[in-house]
Amino acid sequence: MRKLLMILMFSIFALANEFLIKPHHVDVKLKCSDCHKQANEKDYKALDSNACLSCHGSKEKLAKRLDFLKGKNPHNSIHDNANLNCYTCHNEHKPSFNMCNTCHNTKTWMKEIK
Amino acid sequence: MINRRNFLKTLTGTTIALPSILNANENLKKDIKFDEIADVIIVGSGVSAHICAAYLVKNKLDVLMIEKMDRIGGNSVLSQQDFAVLNSDLQIKAGIKDSEELFLNDLNKAGAGYNHLEHSLRIIRNSNEAYEFAKSCGVKYANKLKFLGGHSVARSVETIGGGGACIKALHEFFLANKGRFKNETKSDEIIQDENAKVIGISVRENYRFDRNLANDDRQNLSGVKKNYKARLAVVFATGGFSRDVEFRSIVNPRLRLAKSPSSLGQTAGALKQMLKIGAIATQLALSRFSFGIPTEDLIYGIMLDKNAKRFLNEDGDRQGLSNKILAHMQNLNTTSYPTIILDSTGFANSHDPNRMQSFIIAGKMKKFDTLDELANHFKLNKDELLKSMQIYEDGIKKNKDEFKKDLSKIKNSSMSKAPFYAMTAAPGLSYTPGGVWADTNMRVLHISNYEPIKGLYAIGEATGGVHGQARLTSCSIPDCMTSGIACAKDILKGI
Ligand SMILES: Cc1cc2nc3c(=O)[nH]c(=O)nc-3n(C[C@H](O)[C@H](O)[C@H](O)COP(=O)(O)OP(=O)(O)OC[C@H]3O[C@@H](n4cnc5c(N)ncnc54)[C@H](O)[C@@H]3O)c2cc1C
Numbered sequence: 079m080r081k082l083l084m085i086l087m088f089s090i091f092a093l094a095n096e097f098l099i100k101p102h103h104v105d106v107k108l109k110c111s112d113c114h115k116q117a118n119e120k121d122y123k124a125l126d127s128n129a130c131l132s133c134h135g136s137k138e139k140l141a142k143r144l145d146f147l148k149g150k151n152p153h154n155s156i157h158d159n160a161n162l163n164c165y166t167c168h169n170e171h172k173p174s175f176n177m178c179n180t181c182h183n184t185k186t187w188m189k190e191i192k
Numbered sequence: 193m194i195n196r197r198n199f200l201k202t203l204t205g206t207t208i209a210l211p212s213i214l215n216a217n218e219n220l221k222k223d224i225k226f227d228e229i230a231d232v233i234i235v236g237s238g239v240s241a242h243i244c245a246a247y248l249v250k251n252k253l254d255v256l257m258i259e260k261m262d263r264i265g266g267n268s269v270l271s272q273q274d275f276a277v278l279n280s281d282l283q284i285k286a287g288i289k290d291s292e293e294l295f296l297n298d299l300n301k302a303g304a305g306y307n308h309l310e311h312s313l314r315i316i317r318n319s320n321e322a323y324e325f326a327k328s329c330g331v332k333y334a335n336k337l338k339f340l341g342g343h344s345v346a347r348s349v350e351t352i353g354g355g356g357a358c359i360k361a362l363h364e365f366f367l368a369n370k371g372r373f374k375n376e377t378k379s380d381e382i383i384q385d386e387n388a389k390v391i392g393i394s395v396r397e398n399y400r401f402d403r404n405l406a407n408d409d410r411q412n413l414s415g416v417k418k419n420y421k422a423r424l425a426v427v428f429a430t431g432g433f434s435r436d437v438e439f440r441s442i443v444n445p446r447l448r449l450a451k452s453p454s455s456l457g458q459t460a461g462a463l464k465q466m467l468k469i470g471a472i473a474t475q476l477a478l479s480r481f482s483f484g485i486p487t488e489d490l491i492y493g494i495m496l497d498k499n500a501k502r503f504l505n506e507d508g509d510r511q512g513l514s515n516k517i518l519a520h521m522q523n524l525n526t527t528s529y530p531t532i533i534l535d536s537t538g539f540a541n542s543h544d545p546n547r548m549q550s551f552i553i554a555g556k557m558k559k560f561d562t563l564d565e566l567a568n569h570f571k572l573n574k575d576e577l578l579k580s581m582q583i584y585e586d587g588i589k590k591n592k593d594e595f596k597k598d599l600s601k602i603k604n605s606s607m608s609k610a611p612f613y614a615m616t617a618a619p620g621l622s623y624t625p626g627g628v629w630a631d632t633n634m635r636v637l638h639i640s641n642y643e644p645i646k647g648l649y650a651i652g653e654a655t656g657g658v659h660g661q662a663r664l665t666s667c668s669i670p671d672c673m674t675s676g677i678a679c680a681k682d683i684l685k686g687i
Contacts, residue, residue, distance in 0.1 A: 124400065157269040157356040163262045165400075175403075181270070181453050183555040 097171045100192060113170075130164045150187050152178055167191060224383065226392060226421040230256035230372065232683060233393060233422040234429055235379045235462065238268035239355070239669060240652025241429035242362035243322065244676035246329050249369035251684055256420065257371060260378035261401050261457045265359040266431045267622075267653070270455060273351035273358050274338055274666035275673075277319045280349055282337050290345050292316055299667065302342050303660025306475060311658040314632045314678065315670045322673035323349060330361035340665045341488075341509075348666040376400060378415065379462060382426065382469050382648065390469075390647030392421040401457055407438050409461030425647050425683045428636075429676070430462030431455075432624035432653040443476040443626065446518045449527060450621040453482060458624075462654065466628050470638045470645060474656035476626035480663050481514035481619045484556055485532065486547070491597065492538035492605040494584050495617055497521075498528040500567075500576035502584065505595040506532075511662045514619030529618040531570045533581075538605035539613045548613075557615040566612050581607045625663055627656035634679035649683070651675035 099108060113129055114122040127137075134140060141154035149156045152167070155178070168174045174191045178184050232248055234241045237259035248255045263269070277283070278295050292313070299312045327333065332352040339346035351358050367373065378399040383392040396415030405411040433439055434452045439460035441448035452458070467473055490506040490513070497503050497520060504516045517530060534542070542548045551557040560566040563581075567574040584607050587593045628650050630636050635644035652672040659667060 155356065156353060157265075158263060159356060159360055161264050166262050177456075180456065186553065186555055 100170055102192060103170070125165070125170075127163045127165070130168075147187060150178075152188065224392075224419055227418040228256065228420040229423065230254050230420070231423045232256070232425050232427060233258065233420055234427045235393065236266060236429035236431060236652075236654070237264045237359075237363075237373070237375070238266040238429060238431055238652060238672070239271075239273070239358060239362070240268075240654075240672035240676045241427070242268075242359060242366060242676075243326065243329075243673045244427055244429060244651055244680045245366050245371055246362055246369070247325065247677055247680035248683065249366055249371045251680075253424070253684075255366075255371050257366070257373045258377040258379065258395060258420075259373070259375045260399055261455070262376055263455065263457070264363060264373075264375060265355065267355075267434075267455050267458060268672070269355045269359050270453070271355040271669070273355045273669050274340065274348045275319075275323065275333075275351060275669040276340075276343065276348045276664070276666040277323045277670065278316050278347065279320055280323055280337075280347070282333075282335070282349060283345075283347060286337060286346070288337070288345050288347070290347055294344050295347070298343050299659075299664050302662045302664040304662070305660065306478070306657075307660030308657045310632050311671075315658070315667065315674050318674040318677065319670040322670060322677055325677060326358070326362075326673060329365040331358045332361070338666070342664050343666075351669075376415075379428075379430075379465065380417075382465055383419065384469060388469075388646065390422070390426050390645060392419060393426055394419050403456050407436070407459070408457075409436075409459050409464070422647065424686065425649055427649040427651060427679055427683075428462055428466060428628075428654050429651050430654045432458055432627070433460035433463060434458045434621045434624050436460045440479075440621070440624070444479065446515070446522060447479055447621060449518050449521050450479070450481065450514070451529075451618045452621045454622055463627060466636060466648070466650065466654075469648075470640060471636045471648075471650075472629040472639045472642075474626060474629045475660075476624075476656065478625040478661060479514075479621055480623035480625055480659075481510050482622040483510040483514065483620065484615060484618065485551065486543065487513055489534075489542040489548070490532060492541045492602055493532055493534035493613075494580065494607060495530050495532050496572065496577065496580055497524060497530045498526055498572075499524075500572040500580055502580055502595060503530070505593070505597045507597050507601065509662075510619075513617075517617060517619055529616045531572065532615050532617045533566070533607070534613045535605070535607050535609045536611055536613075537609050538602075538607075541603045541605050551615070552613070557613055560612045560614065561610055563610075563612065566614055570614060570616075623653065623663060623668060625656065625659050625661075627654050629657055630655050630675075632678060633682040634675050635682065649679045651679050 116122055137160045141160050144151040144153050154160045167177050176191050231253040232255045234245050234257045237257055245255050245257050278290055283290055295316045296312055334350040334352055337346040338348040338350055340348050376399050377395050377397050379393045379395050381394040382390055385391045395418050397418055399415035402408055402412050434454040435458040487510045494502055495506050503520050552559055567577050591599055593599055628636055630650050634649045634651050636648045636650045638645050658671055
């Protein structure tokens, strides 16, 4: 029980340092409030895809840029077309997650995702 | 932001919110406030959900389909969707003689008597209607038949673009016919009226599945609770539970060790919701495996466990081999999968060397010039590896295999000619044959009297007892589609 509590306390402290911003977003000087529109920090919520697309353009545009990957285009794949939300794979405050990699070895065609 | 107090509160919340299983009365709510209403609510967005929904909207019903994941289409969009059909236009054109008896014979053989006859016949007799209906909704099929393992004639049609294209077409059809869809909306509980008729579901909107949780169904607290009312019926098209390690280990401890190529959301949560109001669980311990390599090629090589020892006859189907592998891993008390090794003669004997090459390109299979490299890569003891290979070679010379492999079938494959080819042999649980028990109109039956639970249907992989011991290949799609149509027809009949 004591041990459990220690782990809990640790994770609470860890939360405060968790909201790091990815280097490419630091480069363009993004601040928390550029994405999280709520007035008060306490009210910040996880974003939906529209927040990403307000800078990155439409899903179609993003898909087009990876067209050369043909059926293996993660933004327009044979399984999901362009239906996925950005956050299914991309995370801002923690490492991203390559969902294709759960079934396929993506090393041969994909870069590591940011 | 989560502060400490809230954080602890959420944690205690998880423990007290645990549902009391089989206490149906708590679902019999009278004055409940509903946030949405539809004629039919379909839970899930795979091929069974979409076919049922397409049939209903075509008949002018107001249908609301919900999906807990961000992703539309569950396992159906990962699937190749090979589709066994009796007397399709393609069979007739090719002059292939097929019959109900032949098809039934194939299903029974694979099902080993665990398959319920009435459901086998439901699939066989309605497969062509389902195929024609799917075409009428825009799903495209290749102009040739596949002759797949376990089938006595060529009868499987090939979905162009696989499951992704199929679901895309059906989804567009559904929306164009005024169907309504919400993803990231999870069914949590079935709502019944005072007569135990199912009248809706309690859901959470803006739900975000969390793959990092050991059990998303129990631990994920995200989303906003809402109640949805269904005027006519609630349909569970919620798929299998092949990704639910916790649950599948309970129903069959051997399944704990299997990998799964399934969609991350294949958990048992929806099944539990149905069981909680009295549905019958059937054949949950059964499994269906896929394998990284065509299993008919394994006969040309050897399979070694983590101690670099052979432990089986490599000549077998994927179901048999997978079970033997998992049993052996249980015996060795290990989580390491065995290694498949072919030498260059065995590799050249494989029935589709181009496909084997593609495994190498994809990185699934590895090519080694020396056995040192191979042993290093797979962490096998080199001496034991050499010994096992030697014993195998000696067996070939004496025409007597340690594990009774029929050596006349190996086309002079050996185990000594470099380069060597090897890969991990991980049985992948891709389909769970068990589920809830339904009649052939797909009405879910109640455990106390075997009568339909009014207003509740289950279709597709969510049901159990349909395929039996080993589902015949390309027979889930006809099951999903014919059950979806049978359910839709029964709902329409009741109006
Ligand atoms: C890689 C692969 C290849 C395959 N190839 C073939 C093949 O060639 N031929 C063949 O016949 N079969 C094949 N199968 C099997 C077949 O594709 C599946 O059995 C079938 O697609 C299942 O369809 P379904 O509609 O029943 O369920 P699914 O397509 O799995 O859909 C169920 C959906 O319900 C959702 N859901 C679950 N619980 C809830 C809840 N509480 N609230 C909201 N939503 C929920 C899930 O997230 C999921 O999206 C294959 C399977 C795999 C994994």
